[in-house]
Amino acid sequence: MHADQAQVTDVNLLHAIARRDEAALGSLYNRYRLILFGLLVRILTSREEAEDILQEVFIQVWRRAADFDEQRGKPFTWLVTLARSRAIDRLRLLSARDRVAIAAARDAPEEASDAALDAFRSEQKQIVAEALAELPDEQRRALMLAYFEGLTQTEIADRLGSPLGTVKTRMRSGMIKLRGLLSGKIEILS
Amino acid sequence: MVHETCKEMLAIHALSALDKADRLELEAHVDSCVVCRLEFLDWQATAAALAYVAEPVEPSIGLRERILERIREDERVVRSREQSNVLNFSRPVAPAKSRWLALAALAASIIFIALAVGLVVLWRQNRAARIEVARISGELQLQEQKFASSNKIVQILNTPGAHTAELRGTKDAPNAHALLAVDRQSGRAVLLAQGLPPTPVGKGYQLWFISSGQAPAPGRVFTTDAAGAGLSEDQLPPNSTDSSVFAVTLEPRSGVPSPTGTMYLLSPRPGGL
Numbered sequence: 001m002h003a004d005q006a007q008v009t010d011v012n013l014l015h016a017i018a019r020r021d022e023a024a025l026g027s028l029y030n031r032y033r034l035i036l037f038g039l040l041v042r043i044l045t046s047r048e049e050a051e052d053i054l055q056e057v058f059i060q061v062w063r064r065a066a067d068f069d070e071q072r073g074k075p076f077t078w079l080v081t082l083a084r085s086r087a088i089d090r091l092r093l094l095s096a097r098d099r100v101a102i103a104a105a106r107d108a109p110e111e112a113s114d115a116a117l118d119a120f121r122s123e124q125k126q127i128v129a130e131a132l133a134e135l136p137d138e139q140r141r142a143l144m145l146a147y148f149e150g151l152t153q154t155e156i157a158d159r160l161g162s163p164l165g166t167v168k169t170r171m172r173s174g175m176i177k178l179r180g181l182l183s184g185k186i187e188i189l190s
Numbered sequence: 191m192v193h194e195t196c197k198e199m200l201a202i203h204a205l206s207a208l209d210k211a212d213r214l215e216l217e218a219h220v221d222s223c224v225v226c227r228l229e230f231l232d233w234q235a236t237a238a239a240l241a242y243v244a245e246p247v248e249p250s251i252g253l254r255e256r257i258l259e260r261i262r263e264d265e266r267v268v269r270s271r272e273q274s275n276v277l278n279f280s281r282p283v284a285p286a287k288s289r290w291l292a293l294a295a296l297a298a299s300i301i302f303i304a305l306a307v308g309l310v311v312l313w314r315q316n317r318a319a320r321i322e323v324a325r326i327s328g329e330l331q332l333q334e335q336k337f338a339s340s341n342k343i344v345q346i347l348n349t350p351g352a353h354t355a356e357l358r359g360t361k362d363a364p365n366a367h368a369l370l371a372v373d374r375q376s377g378r379a380v381l382l383a384q385g386l387p388p389t390p391v392g393k394g395y396q397l398w399f400i401s402s403g404q405a406p407a408p409g410r411v412f413t414t415d416a417a418g419a420g421l422s423e424d425q426l427p428p429n430s431t432d433s434s435v436f437a438v439t440l441e442p443r444s445g446v447p448s449p450t451g452t453m454y455l456l457s458p459r460p461g462g463l
Binding site for chain 1: 198201202204205206207208209210231232233234235236237238239240241242243244245246247248249250253254256257258260261262264265
């Protein structure tokens with residue numbers, strides 16, 4: 001599928017969903033179920049929790065499709081932001097003991113990132129993987145802890161045993177570099 | 191929080207990694223700063239790209255159907271609410287009914303008022319008609335009385351030996367006049383007067399039979415109607431069968447044996463019967 005055509009189709013699907021088109025919601029689910037569910041499983045380390053959140057996300061899409069403004073971002077960004085926000089909220093509701101158990105259960109993302117990056121099959125995945133690979137390890141680790149474990153800057157500093165100011169600088173520098181590396185290469189940033 | 195400080199925090203906020211105090215301050219600033227709002231959208235897109243890092247995972251086969259079933263249920267709830275809203279709007283249809291009832295009441299009021307006005311008009315017309323009927327009836331009665339009086343006079347005049355005498359109004363009743371018919375055989379006398387003044391309360395007009403060389407003999411007392419007309423059926427006094435002069439005076443209602451009041455009618459002396 002051509003990238004532009006896919007984006008237009010995504011927008012069209014959301015417009016159709018706003019018109020209460022059930023089939024359009026099914027199509028959107030088919031298109032993004034793998035990446036969204038993979039993201040949720042990565043964050044929550046639980047298929048059950050991830051399915052629960054994925055269901056909530058698509059119900060929210062059904063209810064709020066009319067609110068989607070294509071001038072404010074791509075459908076992919078909107079879907080990922082919805083899914084990740086709900087997953088982080090769910091994660092933060094869990095008790096500290098549960099979170100420790102989850103952290104222990106998950107594969108250390110920062111250490112497994114290279115293996116994960118190798119597994120990326122699509123061009124988009126490859127671009128992101130290559131961009132992350134170019135980041136200094138301490139920057140990439142801080143970003144991964146924030147993105148997939150929902151940790152705040154203070155929690156990341158505690159986890160890494162680094163000063164808060166240093167963590168802030170690393171994270172900000174990492175995001176600026178990532179944006180520069182992805183700009184013009186990945187459709188959601190075009 | 192100053193704008194530049196906020197801008198530096200936007201990338202971290204896109205990762206949802208700000209501590210609560212910083213996040214609240216930044217959100218307050220972004221709400222009022224268009225530049226930061228647009229830049230935040232850009233950072234959100236960069237953060238979303240990190241989702242590609244996660245290994246794609248296939249959810250349960252039944253999840254899609256469960257989601258679709260949930261939205262169908264969602265739609266049923268929405269439709270149910272809409273129907274209940276329709277009911278809520280229908281209830282105020284009661285107002286619509288009320289409007290019709292109000293219009294019906296208004297129409298009924300108008301009809302009632304129209305009927306009332308019609309009744310008043312009819313009542314007035316009826317009253318006027320009844321008055322007219324009463325007037326005509328009174329007039330008819332008067333004419334009947336006049337006819338009866340005339341008829342009585344005619345009956346007397348048809349009697350052999352009957353005579354008539356005309357009485358004229360005096361200075362106190364210049365427009366008055368009367369006709370007296372007398373049947374000397376039977377002694378029957380009928381007086382038909384016109385143009386007399388209205389009879390005062392407690393008073394009456396009394397007819398007098400006057401014979402030459404004798405005191406006036408009293409006749410009966412009569413009253414007049416509103417037009418000044420009066421009728422008296424009398425009987426000649428025993429010693430007055432040859433009376434040649436007749437007069438009418440205003441006397442007490444019970445009558446008097448000799449004239450005491452004002453004379454209103456008098457027959458000319460030479461015109462005796």
